[in-house]
Amino acid sequence: QVQLVESGGGLVQAGGSLRLSCAASGRTFHSYAMGWFRQAPGREREFVTSISRSGGVTYYADSVKGRFTISRDNAKNTVYLQMNSLKPEDTAVYYCAASTSAGARNSRNYDAWGQGTQVTVSS
Secondary structure: OOOEEEEOOEEEEOOOOEEEEEEEOOOOHHHOEEEEEEEOOOOOOEEEEEEOOOOOOEEEOOOOOOOEEEEEEOOOOEEEEEEOOOOHHHOEEEEEEEEOOOOOOOHHHOOEEOOOEEEEEEO
């Protein structure tokens, strides 16, 4: 099974940017749809964005549309989340996840999860 390691989280002021990376082990990364989810304290984990195996199809939560961009580099076994115009409400632990099925918005479609990386946006 693929193993995922996120990086790139940190503390940023509102309006700033961060880029998260998720590195996957193994030689089958291209066969997984990938997603990013987040969980804020006291809240349930929520969908942020996902990308298909080829990168041709992406989905975004309404709350991040126009500010966040997901991309992947199958040659580097890595998926990225570029986050711009960050808001305090984006503060959460961000998780990447891999899906052998369609992935997309439903967390139950995902088979493997990273350990998460903290993103904190100060006002």
